[in-house]
Amino acid sequence: MKARHKRFLLIGVALVLLGAATALVLNAFRSNLVFFHTPSEVAAGEVPHGRTFRVGGMVLAGSIQRESDGQTVRFSITDTAKVVPVVYRGALPDLFKETKGAVAEGQLGDDGVFVATQVLAKHDENYMPPEAKDAIDRAHRTATTVSE
Structure with a gap:
């Protein structure tokens, strides 16, 4: 050669x-x-099935329920237009509270409940993830337009 x-x-x-x-x-x-989606996108079926993604918004007031095992927590995340029920097993961040911003990472179950593997909470009084703030603003504008 x-x-x-x-x-x-x-x-x-x-x-x-x-x-x-x-x-x-x-x-x-x-x-x-891992992509970020809003509760409105989840409700519209615009999320990947069988893939991990993040859903974020505000924790709905009165929605936090702790189960008897002490580890499982159920709560709902909203963007003021739609609500997504979330179930999480593990310790929640100290700053996780009702009416405060949160982002959950996991997969959407067949029953429409988001099964989170990780929950993130905002880290100070003025911070909200930019994606969550934009999503809430968009949902609020849409809700205002529809109600007029």
Whole structure:
């Protein structure tokens, strides 16, 4: 085999390996990507089924219920237009309270209840995740437009 052919073979093998490495990295990135959705989007069915995503908004007043096992908590998240029931097993953040901002990460169950694997609460009096604030503003504008 000539040196020129060996060089082309080496370049070809390198390109195949580079392509395979790129495909693996992109696949890992896609499987770890978690999108944010609002309760209105969840209610409209615009969320991925069988995939993890985040839903955020305000914790509905009077919706926090602790079950007898001491670990399971049920609550509802709203964007002022729609409400999503959430169930979470584990310790909630100290700042998690009714009428305060929260983001839950998990999957939507077949029964329409969001099964959270992680719950995040706002970290001070003035902070709300930008996505949650935009979603609440949009839902409020939509609710105002509909009621007029």
